[in-house]
């Protein structure tokens with residue numbers, strides 16, 4: 001056991017904490033002390049048992065084997081492949097390079113259909129290789145590609161589809177597979193959020209031509225920086241391994257164009273150590289998720305995005321959807337309230353890739369085809385979770401949200417005044 005779960009405390013322990021901000025005038029935007037003296041972040045890294053990690057680090061130093069398909073990388077690849085039930089798992093230096101290599105190895109060119117509602121790396125991995133990302137709208141319930149909207153984005157230049165399993169919730173894999181097969185397109189999945197998650201009982205990592213994970217520090221499973229491509233295709237795996245290592249097929253023998261996508265041994269050591277604690281991380285994430293869910297269940301206009309408990313989930317993201325007409329506050333107003341309390345919630349993935357450069361300049365009217373993306377990206381908020389959170393902290397955050405929305409007119413007036421004052425100072 002390497003992760004200490006914070007002692008039990010009820011998730012709806014309302015009124016028991018002295019700080020609980022039940023009155024609007026107690027909120028930090030009205031000049032009060034923030035609820036938390038230090039910032040609470042989204043994406044605090046999980047790390048496993050420190051002693052085990054240090055032992056692995058020492059071993060790396062003792063053996064002087066730092067990188068280039070070292071023993072820890074090989075062990076990590078095997079253990080991940082076993083966990084996912086997939087034939088090949090190829091570790092990489094990060095998720096973006098892993099995606100770039102997967103795109104190139106599967107022969108994507110021309111245009112590829114992707115959601116805009118994702119981290120910009122998904123689109124950049126294409127554009128970096130002069131492939132046009134064609135942004136397709138999402139389903140408002142799932143936040144993933146809407147299969148019904150894909151078909152009319154296909155042109156003679158289209159070679160593939162990249163689905164993103166956002167928040168670890170699987171895409172409609174069956175529908176995307178059916179379209180890809182019928183239209184003879186390559187299908188990749190950006191599974192950056194989805195290690196440990198399943199689709200219809202089968203682990204993500206097994207679908208499409210290949211699936212790409214991120215092991216960035218902020219992810220459920222991290223190797224400081226890192227990523228991996230998972231595939232059941234033997235030839236594709238061999239090609240990806242070559243591309244990861246400059247195309248080397250042996251000493252002095254380069255048979256392919258490649259890049260440097262290798263994971264180093266320190267990263268693999270972190271991964272191996274954390275793998276031993278994954279169950280505890282899920283348990284903790286689930287507890288935090290349940291606490292938020294319970295704490296916000298009665299707050300009008302605030303929905304905590306659900307997971308399908310019949311599937312495996314990593315519960316890494318706690319995502320709110322703010323329905324302004326019901327909550328009385330916009331997502332951005334709520335964000336200001338939370339930031340003042342030192343709750344550094346994030347607007348993942350605002351404003352959508354199509355509103356970021358270079359896509360915004362290339363396709364200034366893309367938003368016309370993306371009404372759901374545009375609406376959802378104005379409504380979502382990711383809340384702090386992870387090992388540094390306690391049920392008591394979560395209760396306090398829920399109370400802040402509840403108090404702010406229950407007094408929305410008062411809060412809004414205050415925010416408008418503060419904005420006016422700021423612009424006067426700036427004049």
Ligand code: T4K
Pocket residue numbers: 041042043044045094095096097118119121122164190192193213214215216217218226227344348
């Ligand atoms: N596809 C998808 C769907 C993705 O979400 C991502 C990455 C990728 C592809 C690409 O995979 P990688 O190439 O990154 O492996 C962060 C991450 O940098 C990024 O990896 C991640 N998605 C994205 C969702 O979030 P930022 O710009 O928001 O990171 P930053 O530095 O603001 O960190 C977020 C929070 O995490 C901070 O509030 C503090 C905390 N933090 C961060 C780091 C790095 C820590 O507490 N410790 C840390 O070491 O992008």
